[in-house]
Amino acid sequence: MPLTLERPDGVDAAIAALLSAPDAVPIAGGTDLLLDLEAGRVRSEHLVSLAGLPWARVERTGEGWSIGSTAPLRRVERSEGLAADHPGFVEAVRSVGSAALRHRATLGGNLGRASPASDLLPILLALDADVTLVGPAGPRRAKLDELLRGSRDLALGRGELIEGVALPPRAPSAYAWQRVRPANDISQVGVAIARPPGADRWAVALGGVLPRPCRVPAAEEALTAPTPSEEEVRRAARIASTAARFASDRRATAEYRRRLVDVLLRRALARASGGARP
Amino acid sequence: MSADPGPLEVNGRPVERASIPDDERLLDTLRWRLGLKGTKEGCRSGDCGACTVLLAGETVLSCLALTRDLPALPVTTIEGIEEDPVAIAVREAFTAEAALQCGYCTPGFVVATVGLLKELGPDVGVDRLREELAGNLCRCTGYAAIDRAIRRLARGGP
Structure with missing residues (x-):
């Protein structure tokens, strides 16, 4: 399988790279995507790495918690205070694969791949999470429930990327x-x-x-x-x-x-x- | 075209990435390009832990990482952790308990144990360390001896 990997160093360059080829797909941790590429379930010869984007944050904001799409799940689960505020979310994150897998797998990757068996989608739906997106037309914000169209199908525009997820300050879960x-x-x-x-x-x-x-x-x-x-x-x-x-x-x-x-x-x-x- | 990601440091040695194909997995770079055969290929799908290596001290599955997509951070394989005090303790515990049968999963178990002990600290506790090692499989099912080795290493728990 001939395959090229672009490594853009910023958001605009990443969007441009995604728009430059019809089969371009973003890759973050790659722990799910690489398997689907190898099995032919995803067909692409143009991967666009998100490793250079500044979206690995896990932080408290005025509205609640803001978690960047390229934050490795291991960093999410070990973030100070998150488990106390969102116990169910951290339980869900810790259930994904192994510790070694979660050092690479990301929140955005799990959302973007939108597997019916995802462990993160149910808790994010229950928390009524907002997803922040960035695309050629600029940033926007949407409810996860509205974005999730079907199996492996998130309603992203062409060239649009998941920037992060916004959670309430805290919720029993x-x-x-x-x-x-x-x-x-x-x-x-x-x-x-x-x-x-x-x-x-x-x-x-x-x-x-x-x-x-x-x-x-x-x-x-x-x-x-x-x-x-x-x-x-x-x-x-x-x-x-x-x-x-x-x-x-x-x-x-x-x-x-x-x-x-x-x-x-x-x-x-x-x-x-x-x-x-x- | 992709920018040159710069050299990757493997066991303290710089590895030029300019000529490595974009779709090459770190596991294949280690085994076939660098001859570091201690890292094993088990399932090649992220389920068995045999290919575990450390990236900046954190455990990662080398079968699910593209060599050219990794940040320019140090990679440590089973061959590169011999002088490390935590690794020496892990090796001694595995040796004392004869914590292996065919040995194929052993490098992955040792590297994962070293990485987890460093990440979570020596007071991690047996239960937590066992839970965190659930991603490493032993197809001989030699878990009893591995479990005894783990118990020697985790001080904080029961």
Whole structure:
């Protein structure tokens, strides 16, 4: 496979490089993209490295937390104060691959690749995260839920790059996942919950569902209390386990995934809301 | 055309990158260009940890990094960590417990353990160190001896 790698040293140069070839794709950590290139799932002969862009920040701002798209996940999970403010987000970050993989894998890469089994999309959906983007027409800001079109499909314009993610200052949250082996496989199912500031209910989002990770509003309706009752938790878990499209594949059957959602939602709620552990 | 990323330093030796193809993985540069065969190819897909090396002291999977995309930071392979005190402690613990069977995963385990001990500090604790090493697989399933070696090295935990 002939393949060229451009290493632009700034944002404008990176956008120009992306626009210069129809098959150009950005590469950050490359831990997912390189596998798809090798397997032919992504066809490109022009990689544009984001290593030279100034987007590796993880910081508190006036609005909350601002995390740059090229921040390695390992730096994100080890950022002082982030786990206290966003426990579920850090749980989700730590669930991605191994420590060595997370030293290279980035937040922007996980979003941009938009895998249905992503461990980061569900918690970011539950936190109602904003994504900041930069493209030929300048910067813009959008809700992740609106950008996420489908499996492996984020609605980015041509030449547009993910600049970072904005999270609220803090929110009770949890992320529960299940897979065959912890650091060497992707999740069969992931369940994220969060209660952002001002929200009147727990947000519930699922990963490992088709066509893409999604919120489950019907289950959220049962979870208005800060500490939901056992009956409310059971009802929400039942709704969530039937509300999404689950696939049967080599990792799990659809029926097993439904049962996992039921269990994992109850576990996540017990952790985040201080309720009894099921 | 891509700018020359400058030399990469491997085990203290500068490696010119100008003539290396853009799509070459660090693993292949180490093994086939530099002859550093201690770094092993296992799965070539980021699942087994056999190809773990240190980049500026942090563990990375050399099978999933493009040589020319890496920042100009020092790379350390199993061949390059012999004089390091943490590495000596890790080697002694693995030796004392005979923490290997066929040995193929051993360089990855040793490099990962060295990197994690340096990153997380000597008080990391057994449970945390075990969890952090979950990305390294031993296909002989010789985990019991590896686990004993880890317990010798992690002081802070149970």
